[in-house]
Amino acid sequence: MEPRSLLRLLFLLLAALVLLLIHSTRSYLHLPNSPSTLRRPLLNSRPRPTTTVSSQSSHESDVPHHPLDPLTIQEINTARSIILSYHPFSSSPSSLIIHSLVLQEPDKPVVLSWHPGLPLPPRRASTIIRFLNSSYSLTIDFSTKKITSNPLPSSGYPTMTIEDMNSACWAPLSDSNFNATILARGVRLSDLACLPISSGWFGPQDEHRRLIKVQCYSAEGTANFYMRPIEGLTVLLDLDTKQVVHISDVSPDIPIPKSSGTEYRFDSVSLQDSHKTKPLNPISLEQPAGPSFEIQNGHVVRWAGWEFHLKPDPRAGVVVSAVRVTDPETGEKRRVMYKGFTSELFVPYMDPTDAWYFKTYMDAGEYGFGLQAMPLVPLNDCPRNAKYMDGVFAAADGRPYVRQNMVCLFESYGGDIGWRHSESPITGMGIREARPKVTLVARMAASVANYDYIVDWEFQTDGLIRVKAGLSGILMVKGTPYVNMNQVPKNEEMYGTLLSENVVGVIHDHYITFHLDMDVDGSENSFVKVKLEREETDQKESPRVSYLKATRHVAKSEKEAQVKLNLYQPSELHVVNPSKLTRVGNPVGYKLVPAGTAATLMDPQDPPQLRAAFTNNQLWVTPYNKSEEWAGGVFVYQSKGEDTLAVWSDRDRSIENKDIVLWYTLGFHHVPCQEDFPIMPTVYSSFDLKPVNFFEYNPILKSPPNLEKDLPICNAAASA
Template sequence: MRGKPETPYLAVLRTQCLDDIGAGRRVYGLVTVTPVRTHPLQRLSADEIRAARSLLDDNGLVTAATKFALLGLEEPDKLTVLGHRPGDPIDRRIRAVLLDLETGAARTVIASLTRGAIDSIVDIDPVTDGQPPILLEELVTVDEIVKADPGWRAAMERRGITDLDLVRPCPLAAGNYGIASERGRRMLHVLSFLQHRPEDHAWAHPIDGVVAYVDVIEKKVIELIDDAVLPIPDEEANHDDPAYTGPPRTTLRPIEITQPEGPSFTVDDDVVTWENWSFRVGFDPREGLVLHQLGWRDGDRVRPIVYRASVAEMVVPYADPSPVRFWISYFDAGEYLLGQQVNSLELGCDCLGEIHYFDAVLADGDGAPREVRNAICLHEEDFGVLWKHTDIFTESSETRRQRRLVISFFVTVGNYDYGFYWYLYLDGTIQLEVKATGVMATSSYKSDSAYATEVAPGLGAPFHQHLYCARLDMMVDGLDNAVDEVEVQPLPIGPANPNGNAFTRRATRLRSEAEGARTADPMAGRTWHISSSDSTNRLGRPVAYELRPEGRPLLLADPASATAHRAAFATRSLWVTRYDPDERFPAGDLVNQHPGGAGLPEYVAADRAIEDQDVVLWHTFGAVHYPRPEDWPVMPVEYCGFTLRPVGFFDRNPTLDVPATPANHCGHHGGGEHHH
């Protein structure tokens, strides 16, 4: 690395930097250095992203054709982070996935910014390893590729389309379905939609029956599927046009949420404290929002609960078996990078109240930093009654109100928008809620279709699923935990239960990774308890948290299908693995065009012991979406998620010290006047 300085850690920035001398920063030629980061998990700064690109460039890894499919922080292993103390040296490392747009060659590079060194370079085999994530640049170039293809242009002409400027090719992840012509190629599959004019929403007018298979390295259509000429739905559906929606209603009066004394939380750089909670905010280009070191202050110590929590993958498989759509199964994290699709949030629209925003700094395709303002929203909100009792003997009446801290971000992946909301409650409960909204993928509707709903005249919306996988690196009161499956157990009439009213519960210890692959069962009330192997409560029982699933359907694709092979994580509600810092993603490191079998199937193959070990829980949850007319032209939010709640983690109700709401905050309406 040119001009390598003597300080223990330097962020390198190529710039004209003579002015920096006066600002107190060291200057080496055209290199500026900025101060050391203070924690191993601190998010990458813009200077560090520039430094990473510079380091890779200096080592001959970047050419004019190189694109950065991913560049992010290479997090140290758990023990290194837990052992870190303020002032300790930090080895800041990055992971980059580089793609040559001329040759298609790709590699994964891990490098140290602290040491100015390349630690590893691994070439990616596109046949066995899969492809780097999809680039924004590729989504743009596909438009030119298909519109230059004679076969595709002829397919448009057969459908009566002559103005190609109003056709919107929609490039989508190709998956891997054993198509011989795609083997080893970097592919996108392209559906098309029509606009009536530039401001018209194209999703209302699918050009059905035709799909182009595009090699984005050779920049050509290698196969065109022209299955059928179907009518193009004509009705417009512009949800942002008053001519379509009608005038806005005037009956909704304002709701204002204020905290005159400010919020109850504090933010110190990336560390948030609120009531007894504390955690560190992270943001990953693939996963988006990450919560690190989530713990609860109990007296003079912070008790760890979750070391790291994120949504590590999601898959959206479609049910249409037609030649045009059988391949649609998007992996929105692994193929498109959830973090890279993050929105800038707006006060009053996305979040209400006293808001603290975190900006996100991400690397673009050239390895340069781009800042997304207001990427993460932090606020607290009232959540109804926390606990209440009116006693018939003492005549006391007490009510306390629940409050929760909300940490959220929103992404747009093509037509869909997803909000990810982590909630922390006063009673120690943790919850994740996913809000799916946006615009549904559309098709021409055929009256005999068994795989779509007609949502507007002649317009279909295919059936599909939204399945998410949360990675929960647990640490309940320490590193060593155990997991029990707990379910109801009704008892038959017999000598011990003569009246048939008895029921109990059954707990089954999960001792190995093979046993840790489980399916939810709502009728059995099945939950999973994650308990400490070393810590007990005052009753002598292990302290624990309970993972409570919603228990909706898992992956509906046939077990022998390519979809099930690639999204094997979605065939189980729960997987429990032994912690390994290299096991980060449930469908593997490189999901795009991977042949399948990566991720959790590989992780659990060794069938390691998970009892009294450092364990990671992987929880699959989601929804089956049978579209409704009410979901068109923009879909009201559909919710799904899960809950982690304490079970014996505390010795008693931890909210007994929550104060009563002041009397002047309680009121009612009467006689048209607001009384306190």
């Protein structure tokens, strides 16, 4: 045999070994380090554990205490046993792949009527399974050990398992043409790093099987392989069989960008660094008396009058439930929101060419926004005063595993002012009143391959909830033959910005759609647009020509509540309880207050936009329907857009004085710039849920000022 054929054989054997490992029932957590060592030996010199196998460990979440508590390790094990003995799975348990195994929350009235001290309502699990190339949606009752089958969506596939993604990365290596192409590009197979890229849906040809596209990078000389694309090479794979369906290689002559300047790990950049700026003196949020919040039984958080249930979720990331706030006047705990979470993301790239057009990610439904949420880094992802919460998820084989430190909770004070007033010299009253603004942040950060999404639920003492998303991580870049803009022909379309030699940051959008089941002082609420419009005066009566007039429009049905924000036709967006009035007769409410955002400009008939039609408006309001949680549908993977929020809303159901759900989409246009290379400074945006005539008066009127005597006494750092 020739040396080249030998090499090919060696890799085929290796690939087969890997596939064998993947198809075993062991979770990815049990995968040996060797394949990864083989791929990127340099990078694994200091492996760090990301998760802990804990089927034997005694975890604090072993016993559920609240109807909304996630499945415990024991419940996941029990559910797995029930599933494995269920016909037809019992006939071939090794063919079973569990795509999702989570708590099936009790019906809303059951949860609302429960209170501590009462026994928990019956515990059930909900599971999505692939078995012999078919999907199953099942409910498992823990008390009866019975399984019931649920109807399936008409199109699409379940969220990928981590094992799907891993195996997709390896599968191309079983194809000799692929390996030859890689070697022809001058990349050693041991330096190869590949990414599984959801292929979207672009017509009927894609419907009959689970497909994925794989693109690869050279990790030679850098941990930041994302900056070294093997441009134009796309492998189409069957996700169930792991067989290569097609290889496309449209730009074999584009060089792989250099590795220098791409590192971001501190150990690596500090070695290279010759112009290191003087580090800042330490600054720290200090609470020597400890935090003011408590986490009861692992999930119920109480702080400054707030109470809510917080849990990690493999698809949504975190779920905030049963949010109540204490009325400072009566001491009553009042309902604000039943459930809030990241329902879906949509990240379309703006390059229609062969290797890019399909990059239209839906990170929650395709990849699992929570599955991709890695352990937070203490002192850096969250401040020193943070407490952490673990996620307990099920692997593809149904075994439980613990994602440590997946969520953090901390009190924040950055120097902002809660309220203030000084009397000016005009009145000479000498009043100087100010209150510091302290908030409580619940944070998670998902790393969906290159991109990092930080999601904060920030609770303020004044009754406001700020939902904040931060975008960081690494760009998805495109190889280009050019090293300078002066080489680019005048009319050549770049689809982005030249960030470094041979590297283009491709323009893309991010849309994050939040499910916000508001329950303002009860479940029956109405959505009111308070329109602000110019009113012309009768100029005989006023020297003014115009003023701004507010009029209230109660949305009767869903279509009236489809909102496209417009700076020139502004509305306040209220959720009110029409049956509950304040002392002076205003309906109690919360309003959704957008901040910076972006709107999708893609053609509504573009296939990715059809699938992500839930981004067509910034706000929608639907009547509560337990099955309508995921804005892109339950089975988003390769979905055709038949089961999106847009489809539901177009039914135009009645929403007046009903249990209603708000859906808000936070958008970002991202035209990359060189400052985003090789890793992006975080860009934040947010929106607020803000009390509007919910309280009789300013709920932080009586909060005390900071006094020197209450502040900590701090000494220099331990190392000083």
